[in-house]
Amino acid sequence: MSGATAPAIELDDVSLAFSSGIGASRRTVTAMAHVSFSVAPGETLGLVGESGSGKTTTGSVVLGLQRPDTGTVRFQGAPLARSLRSRAGRMQAVLQHPRWALDPRSTVLSSVLEPLLVHERRTPAVEHRAIAMLEQVGLPASFAARRPHQLSGGQLQRVSVARALVTRPAFIVFDEAVSALDVSVQAQILNLIQDLQAEHGFAALFISHDLAAVRYISHHVAVMRAGEIVEHAPTDVFYDLPSHPYSRQLFQELSS
Structure with missing residues (x-):
């Protein structure tokens, strides 16, 4: 097939x-x-x-x-x-507890970027894609500089969804x-x-x-x-x- x-x-x-x-x-x-x-x-x-x-x-x-x-x-x-x-x-995953999946020391932008950096260099264009994905899940670009402890549970899960989708996976x-x-x-x-x-x-x-x-x-x-x-x-x-x-x-x- x-x-x-x-x-x-x-x-x-x-x-x-x-x-x-x-x-x-x-x-x-x-x-x-x-x-x-x-x-x-x-x-x-x-x-x-x-x-x-x-x-x-x-x-x-x-x-x-x-x-x-x-x-x-x-x-x-x-x-x-x-x-x-x-x-x-x-292939990506979104888990039950986003606080466990996100590095508390990293910014939201760094967390969303991480899957992209497996195959790509960190460039302004790549960062723009990550920020655009944050906006697509309903978070303003200003959230990119925040850290997990500054977000609510629902906002954290939106970050997790953005992180999963930023590479345009076929399966989640x-x-x-x-x-x-x-x-x-x-x-x-x-x-x-x-x-x-x-x-x-x-x-x-x-x-x-x-x-x-x-x-x-x-x-x-x-x-x-x-x-x-x-x-x-x-x-x-x-x-x-x-x-x-x-x-x-x-x-x-x-x-x-």
Whole structure:
């Protein structure tokens, strides 16, 4: 399949297990079991499940930060390259706690510039691109000189989004990206992500336990339980009538 028509990301029968404990207590924990899904350019797959279900591990495997034991991960139609540098800027992530992702000693401009400087020199033109990206996520150019402690949680997450998008990636993982924010700020960030996706056409994996946020932002939903995808459906179909008993149980638990 050519890169022009291929999914942005595709997992084919991916499994991954970890060993934990020592001696007689040593055991194998299945993090992913025969996981298959794809995400088309310009679309978002919402991945939901309880804590420990394997969602974050799936995000790490999709980004190439962990190698699966079996199965194949494809990026734009080709097997995912082992070299992180070879795909630097083409895949990005926005995490739950932006304060952990941003160097407290660096200015906002330096943080947004960092992904660009993997392949480019710092020049006035490159700095202008970073400042333009800040403005695109709703932060004035004056914020470029600030440091993380001078920003609110919502502003920090906007910086994280700018940092992820400044290289124009084809695929972004949002791992609990709004769960630490106030409800009103969550809505602002979700709207921002939607607007930027419409403009730039990136594919996204939106990992969350927040069913309302997933419904708002996702085109399709996959439900994960103990490392397995137990249900996968278009968002409207899933929320109208989840078919798997675990999905219905999850609705009850996370909505209570």
